[in-house]
Amino acid sequence: MTHRPLSRRAALCQLGGLAAAPALAQPADELLDYAPRARPPEGYPAAYATTVRAAEDEGRLSIHSTTDERVAAPLVADFRRLYPRIAVAYEDLGSTELYHRFIAENQLGREAADVLWSSAMDHMVALATAGHALAYASPEQAHLPAWAQWQDRLWATTYEPVVFAHHKPSLPEGEVPRSHAALARWLAGAQGGAVSYDIQKSGVGYFLAAQDAAASEATFWATAQALGAGRARLLLNTDAMVRQIADGRARLGLNLLGAYTVAQARERPALGVVFPEDYTLVTSRVLLINSRAAHPNAARLWLDYLLSRRGQTVMATAARLYALREDATGETTGAALRQLLGSRARPVALGPGLAAPLANAAYRDFILRWRAALGYWKG
Incomplete structure (x- = not known):
């Protein structure tokens, strides 16, 4: 929103x-x-x-x-x-x-x-x-x-799919990562230009991060470290990420809500959308x-x-x-x-297991590890 x-x-x-x-x-x-x-x-x-x-x-x-x-x-x-x-x-x-x-x-x-x-x-x-x-x-x-x-x-x-988005003029199609592992490698080699959620302030961001960590813990934490190394900008919602990518202030964004992103891509030619090929979360x-x-x-x-x-x-x-x-x-x-x-x-799928990462100890440990992985984050 x-x-x-x-x-x-x-x-x-x-x-x-x-x-x-x-x-x-x-x-x-x-x-x-x-x-x-x-x-x-x-x-x-x-x-x-x-x-x-x-x-x-x-x-x-x-x-x-x-x-x-x-x-x-x-x-x-x-x-x-x-x-x-x-x-x-x-x-x-x-x-x-x-x-x-x-x-x-x-x-x-x-x-x-x-x-x-x-x-x-x-x-x-x-x-x-x-x-x-x-x-x-x-x-x-x-x-x-x-x-x-x-x-x-x-x-x-x-x-609704969860997607990557990129700025087409500054990130050609051949260089766009198309899987979560490829995304982690791209972030590790990039000199900035990425945007993602501030998962401590965004409930949706935290939820999606927990889902990615469950899908592949190693890839998720490698991605978090790469976001920190590249000093990624951390935002509160998909709309803010879309605006920064579409106008060229950012080259790549991850875990954007697909409904907003696809709709904006129809109106903003510079905005590209990627449905990850290894798995695409659907929320x-x-x-x-x-x-x-x-x-x-x-x-x-x-x-x-x-x-x-x-x-x-x-x-x-x-x-x-x-x-x-x-x-x-x-x-x-x-x-x-x-x-x-x-x-x-x-x-x-809906079910009681989705709330487990919100338990006090689990939430605290996840956020502390995320902040440590990013390194530079001082919020």
Whole structure:
């Protein structure tokens, strides 16, 4: 997500405009709101009408997300076309801020967001295993791969590659590393010009580093040492890395989220994208419904919308996020990505093991070793 000052930037989508005066026969509660009542999606159980009605009576949905507000805007707008009686307050936050803010709000007994939607999969698993996720069996579950949900409490919504990116004018195609081992060798021989995450400050960065270390510990720590030797710039998010690479301030970046990077490469000719050939991590933006949500039924509707074929198609077209469902259509679909990557795709499955690197001792030891490997880092 785009890094901005920590101001509150909730985007409250107000209810639809006034319609003609309702007929006298209309139910009394509907006289209070001129937006039409919504109907359950086609093919849903008849009982879902009760959930829709309850959500409309709640009238509001609050979402905290690592997905940029501008990227999520088409999804929010389409959701409100379906459910015009539900106002949506959407706030985009950094992954670390989202996680710690939610914990703090719960500890202080304050109302937290109804929905958390984050690329830091480990953070979401940690919250779910601590009892912060509401169990809900989505009607869309049958259309998802088995790894994409955990105990009806965590839901993967996207299928996103983790990529390298490079500045084409200063790093010709023949010199671009195309595997993690080749990346470590390139970094060791390069005289600077690399960007990566500051994993102590970026939750997504730490999560991806832990996944790479699990895939090949030797290669990961060789990469960390090479980043230090080359005095790599450490940033907070993919968007910041993309900007520096695209304008030539950096030659190479690693572990960028593919959805943002591929979208920017279409608009910035100097930006090249590499899907690593040894393995390409595939992560997801994971959603949980707050177990103490003030608007739990509206949260259920949002989850079901994101997982629906309609929502997934909006993801792959207007939002240009990689859709998870096989039947979604658009520019960025998981089906097309699976065909492109073949056996090198390494999806990160949801499960309690993802939270293990966040345990106090494991986290401390990993960060200390990372700082020592980089050597120069003094933050």
